[in-house]
Amino acid sequence: MPIEVAAAPNVDAETREEYRSLYRKILGGLGEEANFIVVLTGGSEPEILAAAGDYNIILAWPHYNSLPAALEASAALKEAGRFAHVVQLEGPGAEPPRDKLERLLRVVDLLRRPPRLGLVGSPNRWLVASWLRGKPDVVIDEGEVYARSVERDGADVAERLVKGAERSDFSARDLAPIAAYAKALAERASGLDGITLGCWCFDFEEVRKRGWTPCISLALLNDWGVTATCEGDVRALYSAVVLRRLSGRPSWISNVNKIYDWGLLLTHDGAPPSFGKYAVVPRMATKAAAALRVTVEPGRPATLLRVSGDLKRALLLRGVTAEGERVEACSTQIAVRLTVGSGRDVLRAGLGNHLAFVLDDVYEEARLYLEHLGAQVIP
Incomplete structure (x- = not known):
């Protein structure tokens, strides 16, 4: 499952890898249909766009301007014709509602494999x-x-x-x-x-x-x-x-x-x-x-x-x-x-x-x- 981390340039590599490993465990078993992008801070919009694929689920929280960055980048991705949806978490390290993610992945699967x-x-x-x-x-x-x-x-x-x-x-x-x-x-x-x-x-x-x-x-x-x-x-x-x-x-x-x-x-x-x-x-x-x-x-x-x-x-x-x-x-x-x-x-x-x-x-x-x-x- 592709899991990317996006943050402001001042966030060090060790912190990025810590959150990548954490969310790899949290999201394990969800499938390969979409890219997951974990937004750590504001100022990360260019990194979100660079990490994005055709189908993206963006995880963000109220702290450190994470959510504003996710909303800005999501708008740019949608305008470019790519699928992007922001899921708000309670805070860094919080687990997203798994049922919601599973349903979002069904949306992505439907887009990738249109009905026959x-x-x-x-x-x-x-x-x-x-x-x-x-x-x-x-x-x-x-x-x-x-x-x-x-x-x-x-x-x-x-x-x-x-x-x-x-x-x-x-x-x-x-x-x-x-x-x-x-x-x-x-x-x-x-x-x-x-x-x-x-x-x-x-x-x-x-x-x-x-x-x-x-x-x-x-x-x-x-x-x-x-x-x-x-x-x-x-x-x-x-x-x-x-x-x-x-x-x-x-x-x-x-x-x-x-x-x-x-x-x-x-x-x-x-x-x-x-x-x-x-x-x-x-x-x-x-x-x-x-x-x-x-x-x-x-x-x-x-x-x-x-x-x-x-x-x-x-x-x-x-x-x-x-x-x-x-x-x-x-x-x-x-x-x-x-x-x-x-x-x-x-x-x-x-x-x-x-x-x-x-x-x-x-x-x-x-x-x-x-x-x-x-x-x-x-x-």
């Missing part, structure tokens, strides 16, 4: 504002995935899903083809950060032929570590992948079905089972197998994101899950009380329907990432 996305089939016809510049990276033939799924056995996964449900309107045998389809999708997603599926959820003839819809397939994939979203919405998939990689937890996308003064009501089928207690219920409209009605307990942190097609704007919200009403819509319905942003911002942003979200607070990390890309973050 796959589109299975083609976007559903009602998606008219869901393209994303330069994406997808891979287009996957849906018929090929379906053919592979027929050769897979999903009984084991289906049995666990039914066993874990509060209630199931379908047997494990009913759900086995859906689980097999998830396995086939997971195989084709190898090497990708995520996939989005143009699905047949409202194609009554296709539902009649297959006897099921893939909502639960996608829900399973998200709990297996593959970000998977529906309808072929590449913009929403990108947003979900960003949140997943920053958090390390499953993300999902939902329709914005109602806007309140205090927040949003999000609805969709296919939320990951790990989000909460769940029931297996018929799909809306077609009544086919199957959807998950997941109940998310109130009070959980949430970060919500949707990017524009050119990545020049991004709607980024923070909130907590709340008690909410039910409306005539998809099975999983989650109310979010917003603490950063408002329902009006969703209307003003005008970036489309699906909001990606993760049940975690990664708002600051997502903002850092988006701003480094040059996006205007709303609000």
